Amino acid sequence: MGSGHFFWAIFYFASLCSASLANNAKINFREKEKKVLDQILGAGKYDARIRPSGINGTDGPAVVRVNIFVRSISKIDDVTMEYSVQLTFREQWTDERLKFDDIQGRLKYLTLTEANRVWMPDLFFSNEKEGHFHNIIMPNVYIRIFPNGSVLYSIRISLTLACPMNLKLYPLDRQICSLRMASYGWTTNDLVFLWKEGDPVQVVKNLHLPRFTLEKFLTDYCNSKTNTGEYSCLKVDLLFKREFSYYLIQIYIPCCMLVIVSWVSFWLDQGAVPARVSLGVTTLLTMATQTSGINASLPPVSYTKAIDVWTGVCLTFVFGALLEFALVNYASRSDMHKENMKKKRRDLEQASLDAASDLLDTDSNATFAMKPLVRHPGDPLALEKRLQCEVHMQAPKRPNCCKTWLSKFPTRSKRIDVISRITFPLVFALFNLVYWSTYLFREEEDE
Numbered sequence: 001m002g003s004g005h006f007f008w009a010i011f012y013f014a015s016l017c018s019a020s021l022a023n024n025a026k027i028n029f030r031e032k033e034k035k036v037l038d039q040i041l042g043a044g045k046y047d048a049r050i051r052p053s054g055i056n057g058t059d060g061p062a063v064v065r066v067n068i069f070v071r072s073i074s075k076i077d078d079v080t081m082e083y084s085v086q087l088t089f090r091e092q093w094t095d096e097r098l099k100f101d102d103i104q105g106r107l108k109y110l111t112l113t114e115a116n117r118v119w120m121p122d123l124f125f126s127n128e129k130e131g132h133f134h135n136i137i138m139p140n141v142y143i144r145i146f147p148n149g150s151v152l153y154s155i156r157i158s159l160t161l162a163c164p165m166n167l168k169l170y171p172l173d174r175q176i177c178s179l180r181m182a183s184y185g186w187t188t189n190d191l192v193f194l195w196k197e198g199d200p201v202q203v204v205k206n207l208h209l210p211r212f213t214l215e216k217f218l219t220d221y222c223n224s225k226t227n228t229g230e231y232s233c234l235k236v237d238l239l240f241k242r243e244f245s246y247y248l249i250q251i252y253i254p255c256c257m258l259v260i261v262s263w264v265s266f267w268l269d270q271g272a273v274p275a276r277v278s279l280g281v282t283t284l285l286t287m288a289t290q291t292s293g294i295n296a297s298l299p300p301v302s303y304t305k306a307i308d309v310w311t312g313v314c315l316t317f318v319f320g321a322l323l324e325f326a327l328v329n330y331a332s333r334s335d336m337h338k339e340n341m342k343k344k345r346r347d348l349e350q351a352s353l354d355a356a357s358d359l360l361d362t363d364s365n366a367t368f369a370m371k372p373l374v375r376h377p378g379d380p381l382a383l384e385k386r387l388q389c390e391v392h393m394q395a396p397k398r399p400n401c402c403k404t405w406l407s408k409f410p411t412r413s414k415r416i417d418v419i420s421r422i423t424f425p426l427v428f429a430l431f432n433l434v435y436w437s438t439y440l441f442r443e444e445e446d447e
Helices: 002-025 029-041 244-267 273-296 306-362 380-393 401-406 412-446
Strands: 062-077 082-094 110-112 123-125 128-133 141-145 150-162 174-183 191-195 201-203 212-221 224-226 229-231 233-242
Touching (some): 062 174, 062 233, 123 128, 150 174, 174 191, 191 233, 201 212, 244 273, 244 306, 244 412, 273 306, 306 412
Parallel strands (some): 062 191, 062 201
Antiparallel strands (some): 062 082, 082 150, 110 141, 123 174, 128 150, 141 150, 212 233
């Protein structure tokens, strides 16, 4: 009997142990978060209106460390001078009132979704124009409270921020767009923002912008002083380089083609008035439309941009080609008038010679004076012969290549066309050399 009772006692004890082990295995320590939250955030235990103490519980300012993750940059608008960015924003600080027992390391942190339950820094984006939170499917925000009282606040937001631009080198420019974060009400005596050590700003690897390239970014501090005190401020400077290939294909090459097409009129016959007029007017209107379209996509600034210089000179060349035809047309009519006058003069001379010959034929008693065999030194005919001899004895002048070449073209109108065929391309090539060397050199200086 004694052995039987001992066996049943052992069996009962083993059953109790296995049951307790099973109960312990089923315990979910996440369920204990409610008790811990009630202990540290219960009524009368925590006041979210009071800021945390300073470092190591001192009376100094609360230190908040910030880091951001740039998820995407959707657009950079030159007209409104703004850019849109989506980022994950994180703040981390220590509030010793939120310390709790981690149950031997089994509670790594507590999670909250209501920011008003704990004290929050009054940070705002000083250059923000528009912004909104993301609430699909749930609000993209969380707060983690760690056993040592450290608080991590993370939220995903989309912002449209102001970005003042200098467009003097447009479209060969670089722009710096800033993201500024500052305290709204707490001065530096109560709240200080610091960048998180290590890597405070992260950018998604496959960031793609249609007309810009993000070259680099710099973090800095921008504390501001007002008549109410000094306020802590952080900023990120994003350096964007404009992609030039788009503007080369859409603006520069078409403008060059229009200028070259306007030179075709120099090779057309000066009598082809409809062809030359229509070509000049068409290229001029197309160039004007191109210029207005470019200016429509940019803000009306008071200074001259690089693209304004290019389009203005191209428009001047096209307009000059049209004026050249007007000059050629005037010279052609002047040449025709001179030719008509010469023809009339020749006709009059021929008519007078014919009349004189008729008179000589009819006067049979006419006498002719005999020329003397010896000329006196003062005789004008002898002087004329001597001058002719002196002219023939002078050394021959070196021929002028330009005059010799231009002498091949008898009319002034033709000469103007020929000179324009050479002058316009040379001047345009010189302008290109000066333009690109100037603005590319200035771009390197800005770097």
